[in-house]
Amino acid sequence: MTTQTVLAAAGSVPGGEAVTFWILAPLALIGAIGMVAARNAVHSALWLVLTMLCLGVFYVLQAGPFIGMVQIIVYTGAIMMLFLFVLMLVGRDSTDSLIETLRGQRVAAIVLGLGFAGLVGSGVYHALEKTTAVGLEQANAEGNVQGIARLLFTKYVFAFELTSALLITAAVGAMVLAHVERRKQDKMDQPATMRARFAPGNYPGPKPGPGVFATSSSVATPARLPDGRLTDRSTPAILPQRELTAEETSLKGTDK
């Protein structure tokens, strides 16, 4: 279908294209409305995914298979996935509150939105009603991808490079903002970490559990180090440290 679409003259609308359009156009609209109307943020994102997918197919229908696929891969596949990633991190129960902070804002937004859509729609329709599209065959003469590549790397190469520079600046800026600066001497390599771990005054292992080397399993009983000394690192700081009395340490008669 795509091959024919690419070769198709721009003036006439083939049957397949019309059918696909009339199926997908309502879906795209439903997706757009659903995105605004959905209360759950993840549902909103999913409605937007639907609209973006429909847009991708529209591009393919309009004899631009490359831009259509890139729309699906980049916008639907990567960018919306990042959106979802953030939304999922926020949590699934974060629904928007339904209390209107501005009175009548919703009604006004609907009326203004409908009016704007009507204005743009009728304007575009009247402007393009008697226009016949030309130049598609010339643009796609060597193939769609080759045509885009030729324009991108000859006529618009400066704009292209500028865009990539802008994106790299944004990425580096985000990293700089999120980066915690650590000086070179603050970073410890593996041997240094190990030496510091076994240096005098530092306990190398995990904190001993209370009662491990003691005769009681009470959290107030400090553990014993291998040489027999008591360690206060095993007990919570707020508890008073005490030795068990002889009565407490004696056998309770429950052991066999």
Added chain:
Amino acid sequence: MSPSYLAQDPTLADFGRDPWWLVLIKIVFAFAFGLLATLLGVWFERRVVGYMQVRPGPNQVGPFGLLQTLADGLKMAFKEDILPKAADKVVYFFAPTISVICAVTALSVVPFGPMVSIFGHHTPLQVTDVPVAVLLLLACSSMGVYGIVLGGWASGSTYPLLGGLRSSAQMISYEVAMGLSIVAVFMTAGTMSTSGIVAAQGSGTQLTIFGQQLPAPGWYAILLLPSFIIFFIATVGETNRAPFDLPEAESELVAGFMTEYSSLKFALFMLSEYVAMVTMSAVTTTLFLGGWRAPWPITIWEGANSGWWPMLWFFGKVIALVFVFVWLRGTLPRLRYDQFMRFGWKVLLPINLVWILVLSGLRSIEDWDTRGKLIAVGIPAGILLIATLFWPSRRPQPKPTPQEQVDSRPYGSFPLPPMDLQVPPSPRITRVVAEREPANIATGSDSREV
């Protein structure tokens, strides 16, 4: 019709000319291929892993246990379908279907063979092809993530959510490496259509080495070896297979994104995983292993690349790649998450970029022939290899004895038990030894009783 008269390599103009019933047959064939590959793939994986772990694997249902997966599938269909209370019902329902649809759709642009004649129609063995077919494959794999991510999110519990989060980060990261490794294929083949890439791998250039004419290999797995390796690694990451199966790491996340799934929905997730594995093997075959073209010794036979035979070579290559997937699973332990991410962004990506730079530099030198380019790449690469092989390693320091190590510790170090500590034998062991009968051994080969 003689084979030489037929154009074996389909071009883009050959597509979109089939009658509707032929299209239907092709679609049904591709779909059935996906399902059948899953049925046999699960069996194949279990048998191969069983062989590697010195146990039989499934061998009860059907000959060689071939019908085990079918039995498992039937059992799954009759199990109770549990819907968790906290689940988001619609999304929970649709998530597995998204995965399956995306995995199967990718099969539509995979070329299974050259031009053949079906009921008098001269048609390529491929559902369809578009100028941007490889991008369609990428789009399918990037949309397939939605199934996993949404399944994890909609389940409404912690482990699936963690699995879904991992999956989204993982797939975005490895898709970058994957897309970049395909760039080298695009540059060499000059096209993005899968049939065009297969055709481009058919014509290797002739090399003259020491006065002998040698056909240079046309497969991109050899010409673009770094791209091939990176692509295959990214493929394993993209299909969530071991050692990159972090979204369903059972030692950490129970079953990851499919923890809450049961019955047919779980079966759909399993289906999509195996279809994705087979699809990715088919794509790797198409992009790097010459597609349906016969490997070298078979090409001596004239008719190897015409008619229906190429389908056999294609399936052979796909099965070999699926075996590699299984082999990886049987061999490698799962990576830790940060290691996995570091590997993707700090190893695969830079190597890929440098390789693309080298490749485009070589391609832009037009006045060199293939031999000159080979020398220009081969000699520095060889020197680098030899240098790394014979690079003198640092002499290891003499290791101090344990007593020296203890003595060198500063005052106030962590207390140690004495070095000559005698551990008394456990009283339990002596009792067991004392109560046992003396074993009757070493009395001759004929009276060996154990």
